[in-house]
Amino acid sequence: xxxxxxxxxxxxxxxxxxxxGLQGPPQTVRSRTRIVRxxxxxxxxxxxxxxxxxxxxxxxxxxxxxxxxxxxxxxFDLAAYLLGTLDHDVDALGxxxxxxxxxxxxxxxxxxxxxLYSKLWRISLIDASVHRYWIFRTGRLAGKARLANFLAEMYxxxxxxxxxxxxxxxxxxxxxxxxxxxxxxxxxxxxxxxELRLDRIxxxxxxxxxxxxxxxxIRLGQFSPAFLYLESTIAERVALLLNGTAEG
Amino acid sequence: xxxxxxxxxxxxxxxxxxxxGLQGPPQTVRSRTRIVRxxxxxxxxxxxxxxxxxxxxxxxxxxxxxxxxxxxxxxFDLAAYLLGTLDHDVDALGxxxxxxxxxxxxxxxxxxxxxLYSKLWRISLIDASVHRYWIFRTGRLAGKARLANFLAEMYxxxxxxxxxxxxxxxxxxxxxxxxxxxxxxxxxxxxxxxELRLDRIxxxxxxxxxxxxxxxxIRLGQFSPAFLYLESTIAERVALLLNGTAEG
DNA sequence: CGCGGAGTTGAACGCATTCAAGTCTTGTGG
DNA sequence: CCACAAGACTTGAATGCGTTCAACTCCGCG
Numbered sequence: 001x002x003x004x005x006x007x008x009x010x011x012x013x014x015x016x017x018x019x020x021g022l023q024g025p026p027q028t029v030r031s032r033t034r035i036v037r038x039x040x041x042x043x044x045x046x047x048x049x050x051x052x053x054x055x056x057x058x059x060x061x062x063x064x065x066x067x068x069x070x071x072x073x074x075x076f077d078l079a080a081y082l083l084g085t086l087d088h089d090v091d092a093l094g095x096x097x098x099x100x101x102x103x104x105x106x107x108x109x110x111x112x113x114x115x116l117y118s119k120l121w122r123i124s125l126i127d128a129s130v131h132r133y134w135i136f137r138t139g140r141l142a143g144k145a146r147l148a149n150f151l152a153e154m155y156x157x158x159x160x161x162x163x164x165x166x167x168x169x170x171x172x173x174x175x176x177x178x179x180x181x182x183x184x185x186x187x188x189x190x191x192x193x194x195e196l197r198l199d200r201i202x203x204x205x206x207x208x209x210x211x212x213x214x215x216x217x218i219r220l221g222q223f224s225p226a227f228l229y230l231e232s233t234i235a236e237r238v239a240l241l242l243n244g245t246a247e248g
Numbered sequence: 249x250x251x252x253x254x255x256x257x258x259x260x261x262x263x264x265x266x267x268x269g270l271q272g273p274p275q276t277v278r279s280r281t282r283i284v285r286x287x288x289x290x291x292x293x294x295x296x297x298x299x300x301x302x303x304x305x306x307x308x309x310x311x312x313x314x315x316x317x318x319x320x321x322x323x324f325d326l327a328a329y330l331l332g333t334l335d336h337d338v339d340a341l342g343x344x345x346x347x348x349x350x351x352x353x354x355x356x357x358x359x360x361x362x363x364l365y366s367k368l369w370r371i372s373l374i375d376a377s378v379h380r381y382w383i384f385r386t387g388r389l390a391g392k393a394r395l396a397n398f399l400a401e402m403y404x405x406x407x408x409x410x411x412x413x414x415x416x417x418x419x420x421x422x423x424x425x426x427x428x429x430x431x432x433x434x435x436x437x438x439x440x441x442x443e444l445r446l447d448r449i450x451x452x453x454x455x456x457x458x459x460x461x462x463x464x465x466i467r468l469g470q471f472s473p474a475f476l477y478l479e480s481t482i483a484e485r486v487a488l489l490l491n492g493t494a495e496g
Numbered sequence: 497c498g499c500g501g502a503g504t505t506g507a508a509c510g511c512a513t514t515c516a517a518g519t520c521t522t523g524t525g526g
Numbered sequence: 527c528c529a530c531a532a533g534a535c536t537t538g539a540a541t542g543c544g545t546t547c548a549a550c551t552c553c554g555c556g
Contacts, residue, residue: 139431
């Protein structure tokens with residue numbers, strides 16, 4: 001059941017067990033299928049057990065902008081619980097495994113486990129904090145720093161949850177997807193990735209992001225993980241990774 | 249007490265009254281003073297009664313990026329309640345009037361008024377939705393559309409809450425501030441504003457945004473207010489404003 | 497009167513896009 | 527098994543949007 005990856009930074013083992021009990025069975029969806037359509041009424045919330053999903057909106061001419069990327073252990077549409085619909089679409093990026101929680105069950109959490117209910121709220125607040133970081137990145141960082149910053153974010157989030165080692169991580173995004181994350185074109189992403197490769201900072205090969213120089217990556221990307229609100233022992237582990245005090 | 253502007257889209261009159269009772273007395277802060285510093289432990293949450301405040305983070309060289317702008321009636325740091333600190337700074341943009349709610353009182357809301365507690369969560373979810381819209385805008389829209397989109401957002405949010413008429417609104421932002429909102433330079437903002445003026449779409453004069461052609465503004469900015477999750481009667485009023493069916 | 501901040505404008509530069517052509521891989525069907 | 531189509535990646539060249547640098551005006555304020 002992979003309880004250990006269900007926001008270990010947030011839930012006790014009992015709470016994770018309880019939440020897991022509310023969830024429906026795991027459902028696997030194929031890569032590149034839509035999971036949620038914007039403005040569609042929903043009656044259940046989704047949890048990502050395995051894989052990655054991307055949240056995005058499109059402009060008038062159909063060009064896509066990702067507004068969030070979720071990793072295993074994420075509740076990625078809690079917003080629907082209280083808003084009824086999502087303002088954006090959600091797609092599976094690789095093959096993904098999901099589990100659902102009915103809104104009624106979340107109401108039961110509210111009435112019977114207020115503390116746990118608060119923790120769900122807290123998760124959505126961290127989600128919002130990540131959004132703010134994306135605004136900062138997209139608005140203030142130049143191309144190369146922007147890309148590096150994003151790669152550092154995914155590196156950190158996956159590592160913090162024990163989903164990758166210091167050597168790098170799996171990222172089921174094409175260069176075009178990366179462009180739609182960072183607000184640039186795929187041609188430009190291609191050239192920036194080459195620079196990062198020649199700088200011996202990181203290399204993407206067959207969907208694997210190989211982080212050769214974490215220190216340079218976070219320095220170039222001006223990355224700082226404070227916005228993730230990591231639990232302190234995890235934050236320390238991450239700091240070791242990012243500051244190069246550990247192996248790299 | 250201005251209860252009517254306290255999220256009329258969310259709270260009943262009783263609820264607004266109750267929440268107001270939890271708040272401390274109004275505090276007025278001068279323009280351009282810092283209200284919250286990032287990463288500082290907090291024990292109360294803030295509500296904006298009058299004026300505007302801006303949330304921002306700075307890059308390594310000190311250049312600022314706004315990640316949110318709040319208008320009267322906004323609870324703008326609910327995140328601190330469950331996270332303890334904010335990941336960003338908050339400044340008053342004009343003179344602003346604030347009211348505080350102690351975290352302990354929010355805990356009481358949780359235990360005694362679960363439905364109302366959910367509504368506070370809901371507010372923070374709309375806040376996150378606005379963040380996503382900012383990501384979209386900053387990442388996907390070209391300069392002129394980006395600026396128009398932002399001006400349309402503030403127009404809509406203020407109008408929806410009855411804080412401005414169709415003719416326009418007060419915006420205590422310099423061209424440099426606008427640049428820090430939209431992720432561009434103040435020189436460029438200056439040129440784009442001139443274009444908007446010559447196009448007879450909107451004119452900024454002495455801190456007043458005069459919206460001369462709402463329809464063109466939202467069209468140019470590819471603006472759509474769905475992300476605000478407005479209550480239906482308010483949404484209809486806004487639609488009239490933005491579609492030009494109403495007076496302009 | 498002089499200072500400083502906000503706004504304005506010109507000119508040069510450069511980052512990023514656009515357009516285009518090519519390679520390579522993968523999957524599909526003949 | 528090979529031909530072919532489709533998608534991802536790569537690279538070059540030209541264009542242009544937005545930045546940078548700089549100068550100047552306007553205005554409020556000490």
